[in-house]
Amino acid sequence: KAGVTQTPRYLIKTRGQQVTLSCSPISGHRSVSWYQQTPGQGLQFLFEYFSETQRNKGNFPGRFSGRQFSNSRSEMNVSTLELGDSALYLCASSYGQSGDTQYFGPGTRLTVL
Amino acid sequence: DQQVKQNSPSLSVQEGRISILNCDYTNSMFDYFLWYKKYPAEGPTFLISISSIKDKNEDGRFTVFLNKSAKHLSLHIVPSQPGDSAVYFCAANVRGGADGLTFGKGTHLIIQP
Numbered sequence: 600k601a602g603v604t605q606t607p608r609y610l611i612k613t614r615g616q617q618v619t620l621s622c623s624p625i626s627g628h629r630s631v632s633w634y635q636q637t638p639g640q641g642l643q644f645l646f647e648y649f650s651e652t653q654r655n656k657g658n659f660p661g662r663f664s665g666r667q668f669s670n671s672r673s674e675m676n677v678s679t680l681e682l683g684d685s686a687l688y689l690c691a692s693s694y695g696q697s698g699d700t701q702y703f704g705p706g707t708r709l710t711v712l
Numbered sequence: 713d714q715q716v717k718q719n720s721p722s723l724s725v726q727e728g729r730i731s732i733l734n735c736d737y738t739n740s741m742f743d744y745f746l747w748y749k750k751y752p753a754e755g756p757t758f759l760i761s762i763s764s765i766k767d768k769n770e771d772g773r774f775t776v777f778l779n780k781s782a783k784h785l786s787l788h789i790v791p792s793q794p795g796d797s798a799v800y801f802c803a804a805n806v807r808g809g810a811d812g813l814t815f816g817k818g819t820h821l822i823i824q825p
Contacts, residue, residue, distance in 0.1 A: 603755070632812050642756075642801065644812030655810035689755050691813075700746065701813060703755035 601626065603692050603704035611710045617678040620707045624671050624692030631673040632701060633665060636687040645688075648673050649695075677709075685711045715739045716804050718816035726824050731789040733819050735802030738783065742804040746813065747776060747787045750799045759800075760787070763807075789821075797823045 604623045612618050624631050633645040644657040648667035656663075665675040671692075677684055687708050691701035717736045725731045733747075743764040748756035762769040762776045762785070769776050775788045789796055799820050803813040 605755075634812070634815075641817045642803075642813075642815040644814070647810060647812055655812070657812065687753075691755075700758055700761055702758055703748070705755045706753075708753070 603690055603702055605688075605690050605704040605707050607707060608705065609708045609710075611712060612680050613712050614680055614682060616680050617676065618680060618709060619674055619676045620688055620690075620709075622673045622675075622690030622692075622704060624673070624690075625702055628692035628694050628702075629671055630693045630695060630699070630701075631667055631671065632691045632693070633673070633675050634689045634691065635659075636689060636706070637685075642689070645675065680711045682711050685709060713738075714816075715742075716802055716814050716816040718800075718802055718819050720819050721817070722820040722822065724822045724824055725792050727794060728791045731787075731792045731796065731821055731823070733787040733789075733800050733802075733821065735785045735787075735816055736783060737785075737804050739804070739814070740783070741806050741809075742814075744805055744807045745776070745778060745785050746803045747774075748801045748803060749796075750801060750818070756801055792821075792823050794823050794825065797821060 630649045632647040646656040647654045651667045667673045687706045689706045691703045693699035693701045746761040747759045750756045760774045778785045799818040801818045802816040
């Protein structure tokens with residue numbers, strides 16, 4: 600079975616721009632969660648989607664948003680980029696809701712200049 | 713307020729010996745615990761998990777122990793191999809909850825030849 604895939608793997612943007620990241624979960628998995636990893640804060644939960652519905656959101660500003668499609672693929676969007684948004688963005692999928700084991704993709708490295 | 717703590721940023725162990733990685737948590741609602749291994753520029757790879765109804769779970773060279781009264785878990789790797797050198801993250805959540813995984817800051821395990 601193919602693992603979680605994320606595109607693009609690397610991205611460079613400038614302050615004020617917006618960015619959309621994509622995640623395809625493992626086939627059959629219905630839940631997709633997003634995490635941000637930075638050297639200072641570690642891995643932090645952004646949000647989780649299950650059956651196209653956002654179940655919860657971590658402590659991030661409204662500039663961070665996401666959605667899930669009927670095929671379980673998910674996108675996250677960051678608007679009005681700030682330098683501090685530079686991070687590794689990780690997507691994880693699980694069969695059920697977040698209490699199940701989550702399997703991570705390789706991540707998208709976003710650099711904001 | 714860190715709910716999951718890994719107090720050792722790094723650990724060096726000789727090849728063939730036992731590696732013991734520790735993790736403490738403060739949220740008594742957590743009932744599912746996971747260990748992930750991460751190489752640079754890659755997503756975390758799931759290693760092993762344990763439910764709060766158990767105190768031990770074993771999978772090959774990896775064993776996780778859970779001490780609920782002490783709110784402490786540990787990952788034992790026996791015997792340690794060079795390929796085990798990576799950053800190990802402890803994570804916890806509430807099954808059925810919607811807050812995603814809460815991660816520790818990680819322990820960098822270095823296996824010395």
